[in-house]
Amino acid sequence: MALHCSRACKQYLLHLAQDNIEFRLPEIKALLSLRGKQFCPTENFKERSPFWVLNNVSEDDVLSIMGRTVCAKSVFELWGHGRTPSELQASLQKYPADDMAPFIQKESTYKINVYTFNKTLVFKDRIKKIDALEFLPFQGKVNLKNPEHIFCLLEDYGSDPNNIPDEPFCVYFGRWIADGQRVLIRSHSVKTRHFIGNTSMDAGLSFIMANHARVKAHDLVFDPFVGTGSLLVACSHFGAYVCGTDIDYNTIHGIGKASRKNQKWRGPDENIRANLRQYETEQFYVDVLVSDSSKAIWRQGPLFDAIITDPPYGIRESTRRTGSQKESSKPAEDFGGESHVPVSMAYHLSDIFSDLLSFAAHCLVIGGRLVYWLPVYRPEYREEIVPLHPCLRLVSNCEQTLSSHTSRRLITMEKMKEVEDSDKQALVLESRFSPYQGHNAFREKYFSGITKRSGKSDGSTLVNGSD
Ligand SMILES: C[S@@+](CC[C@H](N)C(=O)[O-])C[C@H]1O[C@@H](n2cnc3c(N)ncnc32)[C@H](O)[C@@H]1O
Structure with missing residues (x-):
C-alpha cells in the first residue's frame, strides 16, 4: 500500500x-x-x-x-x-x-x-x-x-x-x-524516412537503444556498422553528436540500388546526413566513413561516450571484412603477383563481437556504454555465451524473438576501467580455452530452422528489418 x-x-x-x-x-x-x-x-x-x-x-x-x-x-x-x-x-x-x-x-x-x-x-x-x-x-x-x-x-x-x-x-x-x-515511433518511422535500407532499424528500437546507452546532449556517439544511420537518427534526437563507419561504399555514399519498392536507384540526396536533416538534427552530424570495423582506425584512448550498433549477422547481408592475399586460401597467382591486394574475407560473428568489445573497452570513456544486438539460436542459448570483457560490465540483456528458434538480444555494457596489459593476457587465455564459436553458425541455424518449419529460406519471417 x-x-x-x-x-x-x-x-x-x-x-x-x-x-x-x-x-x-x-x-x-x-x-x-x-x-x-x-x-x-x-x-x-x-x-x-x-x-x-x-x-x-x-x-x-x-x-x-x-x-x-x-x-x-x-x-x-x-x-x-x-x-x-x-x-x-x-x-x-x-x-x-x-x-x-x-x-x-x-x-x-x-x-x-x-x-x-x-x-x-x-x-x-x-x-x-x-x-x-x-x-x-x-x-x-x-x-x-x-x-x-x-x-x-x-x-x-x-x-x-x-x-x-x-x-x-x-x-x-x-x-x-x-x-x-511514443509519438517518436510514428514521427520517425522508417516508412516515411528519406534514406532507408533492407536492414534499417525500427524507430522504437533505435530510441530504446539510445536510452539504454544513456545518450545525452553533447555526447559523441559512434556506430561502427552504421548502414543507413537509424541509430544515429535516434541519438541525434537526444542532442548527441553522431558518426559512423560501414564497409559498404554505396551505403555510405547513398548511391546504388534503392531499397524501396517501385524505385530502382537511390536519389541524389539519399544519405544519412539527409535523414538527420529530415528530423532537424543535422547540426549533430559529424560524418560517416567507409571503413572495415575489423581494422583499427581510431587513435587509442577514450573517445566516444557511447557505441551503439547493429552488427551484420549474415542473414540479409554477408559478414565480410577486408584482408590480404596472405590470409586468403587462393593461390598468389590469382592476385597477379601484387605484394598486397585487399580481398574480401569472411568476418566470423565471434570475431565481430570480440573486436567490438575490445574496441569499446579501448575507445569508450569510463562510464560510457556499448549497446549492440547479439543474434542467438534459442535452443543453444545460455547466459555464458554472451561475450564478456574484463573492462566492461554487463548492464542488461533483453531478448527480442525473431522466430521459434532464433532471437536477437540487446546487450548493454558499461566501461568500468581502462584496459591494462593483464586484461589483454586474460582475453588471449579466454579465447584459447573457452572458445564458444556457436555464434558463427547462426546463419546456417537460422535457415535450417526456417526450412524445417515453413520451407522458406528467404529470411522473410524476420521482424523489424533485422539483418
Ligand atoms: C544490420 S546492418 C546495420 C543497419 C543499420 N543499423 C541501419 O539502421 O541501417 C549491418 C551493416 O554492417 C555493415 N558491415 C558488414 N561488415 C562490415 C565490416 N566489416 N565493417 C563495417 N561495416 C560492416 C553492412 O554493410 C551493413 O550496413
Missing part, C-alpha cells in the same frame, strides 16, 4: 506499453540513472505488468524520464491504490490534504478519465466508477474539453485475455503529469 508520509516521498505511477516488454526495465533504470537515481521496486512489483509504482523520485525526475522514454505511455502522481474499491478509498483518504489542495481548488477545472487494462467497460460503467469517487473533495468545475488538471482511475484486470476477472486485481487513482515519447 502507498505510504502517504509527506510531499518528499510521493509515489508516481508509470503506465507502460505492452510491446518490447523486456526492454522496459533497463530503459527506465538507465533514464533514472541519468538523474543519479535508482529504481526502487515496491514489494508487489511485477516486471510484466503495465503499471509500476516509482518510489524515491521527484516530479522533476519523472518529467525527465517521460521526456525520453518510448516504453512508458504516461505517468501519474499516485494519490491512492488498492485491490478493492474500499481499499482504494481508504488509501485516497490517507493522501495528504496539502498535496491535493493545489489541484482541487474552487477556481480550477478538471476531468477524470477511466482506463482499464485487459477489459473494455461500457460508457455507463465508466460513469459509475467516476461517481464512486464522489468522496474526493474536488471543488473545481468539470471541464471535459480543456481541463487544467486531469485525473485517472486505472484498473488492472491482469494479462490473460481468456480469463478476465469481473473485478480488477488492482485499482490506481492519480493526477496525470506527462506522456512519454
Whole structure:
C-alpha cells in the first residue's frame, strides 16, 4: 500500500506499453540513472505488468524520464491504490490534504478519465466508477474539453485475455503529469524516412537503444556498422553528436540500388546526413566513413561516450571484412603477383563481437556504454555465451524473438576501467580455452530452422528489418 508520509516521498505511477516488454526495465533504470537515481521496486512489483509504482523520485525526475522514454505511455502522481474499491478509498483518504489542495481548488477545472487494462467497460460503467469517487473533495468545475488538471482511475484486470476477472486485481487513482515519447515511433518511422535500407532499424528500437546507452546532449556517439544511420537518427534526437563507419561504399555514399519498392536507384540526396536533416538534427552530424570495423582506425584512448550498433549477422547481408592475399586460401597467382591486394574475407560473428568489445573497452570513456544486438539460436542459448570483457560490465540483456528458434538480444555494457596489459593476457587465455564459436553458425541455424518449419529460406519471417 502507498505510504502517504509527506510531499518528499510521493509515489508516481508509470503506465507502460505492452510491446518490447523486456526492454522496459533497463530503459527506465538507465533514464533514472541519468538523474543519479535508482529504481526502487515496491514489494508487489511485477516486471510484466503495465503499471509500476516509482518510489524515491521527484516530479522533476519523472518529467525527465517521460521526456525520453518510448516504453512508458504516461505517468501519474499516485494519490491512492488498492485491490478493492474500499481499499482504494481508504488509501485516497490517507493522501495528504496539502498535496491535493493545489489541484482541487474552487477556481480550477478538471476531468477524470477511466482506463482499464485487459477489459473494455461500457460508457455507463465508466460513469459509475467516476461517481464512486464522489468522496474526493474536488471543488473545481468539470471541464471535459480543456481541463487544467486531469485525473485517472486505472484498473488492472491482469494479462490473460481468456480469463478476465469481473473485478480488477488492482485499482490506481492519480493526477496525470506527462506522456512519454511514443509519438517518436510514428514521427520517425522508417516508412516515411528519406534514406532507408533492407536492414534499417525500427524507430522504437533505435530510441530504446539510445536510452539504454544513456545518450545525452553533447555526447559523441559512434556506430561502427552504421548502414543507413537509424541509430544515429535516434541519438541525434537526444542532442548527441553522431558518426559512423560501414564497409559498404554505396551505403555510405547513398548511391546504388534503392531499397524501396517501385524505385530502382537511390536519389541524389539519399544519405544519412539527409535523414538527420529530415528530423532537424543535422547540426549533430559529424560524418560517416567507409571503413572495415575489423581494422583499427581510431587513435587509442577514450573517445566516444557511447557505441551503439547493429552488427551484420549474415542473414540479409554477408559478414565480410577486408584482408590480404596472405590470409586468403587462393593461390598468389590469382592476385597477379601484387605484394598486397585487399580481398574480401569472411568476418566470423565471434570475431565481430570480440573486436567490438575490445574496441569499446579501448575507445569508450569510463562510464560510457556499448549497446549492440547479439543474434542467438534459442535452443543453444545460455547466459555464458554472451561475450564478456574484463573492462566492461554487463548492464542488461533483453531478448527480442525473431522466430521459434532464433532471437536477437540487446546487450548493454558499461566501461568500468581502462584496459591494462593483464586484461589483454586474460582475453588471449579466454579465447584459447573457452572458445564458444556457436555464434558463427547462426546463419546456417537460422535457415535450417526456417526450412524445417515453413520451407522458406528467404529470411522473410524476420521482424523489424533485422539483418
Ligand atoms: C544490420 S546492418 C546495420 C543497419 C543499420 N543499423 C541501419 O539502421 O541501417 C549491418 C551493416 O554492417 C555493415 N558491415 C558488414 N561488415 C562490415 C565490416 N566489416 N565493417 C563495417 N561495416 C560492416 C553492412 O554493410 C551493413 O550496413
